[in-house]
Amino acid sequence: MREAEKTPKELDCFKAELSESDFQAFSNYIFIEYGIKMPPIKRVMLQGRLLKRIRELGLKSYTEYKNYFFSQEGQEKELYNFLNVITTNKTDFFREPIHFDFLTSTVLPDFVKNNPTKSFKIWSAGCSSGEEPYTMSVVLNEFKRLNPTFNFSILGTDISNQVLEKAARGIYPEQKIEFVHLDLKKRYFLKSKDRHNPTIRVRPELQASLTLRYLNLMDNSFDIKESYTSIFCRNVLIYFDRTTQEKVINKLCQHLEPGGYFFIGHSESLSGMNVPLQHIKPTIFKKI
Known part of the structure; x- marks a missing residue:
């Protein structure tokens, strides 16, 4: 179903928060595999960044995204997108000249x-x-x-x-x-x-x-x-x-x-x- 066709009730699923346990699962993975710190204060940031991927994949919750991401298929197909979500890439020409x-x-x-x-x-x-x-x-x-x-x-x-x-x-x-x-x-x-x-x-x-x-x-x-x-x-x-x-x-x-x-x-x-x-x-x- 295209997003334009979804009912208000279905769209409400995207307003759910990223739970502490789901955040911890992502945080531990990010640190172990890539050394990137993701302290609790970053939970809201990660929640906002994952929202777009959840919508694009047509999923209904952060937990559903977590389960997909850690599946074999998710590790093969979604890792590329996940890394682009969690990394910050702000830079300029002649930065710190x-x-x-x-x-x-x-x-x-x-x-x-x-x-x-x-x-x-x-x-x-x-x-x-x-x-x-x-x-x-x-x-x-x-x-x-x-x-x-x-x-x-x-x-x-x-x-x-x-x-x-x-x-x-x-x-x-x-x-x-x-x-x-x-x-x-x-x-x-x-x-x-x-x-x-x-x-x-x-x-x-x-x-x-x-x-x-x-x-x-x-x-x-x-x-x-x-x-x-x-x-x-x-x-x-x-x-x-x-x-x-x-x-x-x-x-x-x-x-x-x-x-x-x-x-x-x-x-x-x-x-x-x-x-x-x-x-x-x-x-x-x-x-x-």
Whole structure:
């Protein structure tokens, strides 16, 4: 029965609350499988986010959705959608710009000086819808304009296939680059002609050096063969408890070259953690 045909009584089922026991089942699963904290204060948030999926599936309650999700069929067919529901993917171009300034002023000049023939490899762990790795690409392409022999590659990983697909498209609302310097806008972004839905598309040169792939930071090991000169793991650790944060950072550092740089978000801290990183500046670290 289509939603338009449902009676008021049938629609009332969607007003039911997510019970504490059902919330706990989801919360435990999310933490065990993906390391993401979902404390009781998040119950209302999860309830609201699951509502759309319940309606789309034509289910009648949160318990019915829970039973479906934990069934074999649900784990095969619904996991993709569930992950997109529980993950928050807010990001912008040149977010926390001090990190990109540090790349330009310190990391890249030192790298070229000490590794004149080596390719610079940078990893955006938790790349969301692509604004961060495309910002990296802008910065690195700008550096290459002044240093023609400089080569680089960028890896962007995330737990949500939905945002990875958006990143691969490289199309964003025009206001996303509102505060990007005019020269960079002209050089690296294409503006749509649709006045009713103004969008921008990243130019092919920004995509040429970028690889996007799915990665769960809770996996025991990462299927990544390369070592990276710099790793950005910003505004990702806040979803994990302290023990999980330390484990994730140590796994990431296994793929960070000695002397490589590690960047975290301004709301995050590594204080007191047993990790192979030396504090350089606020939210910027170097592998020992």
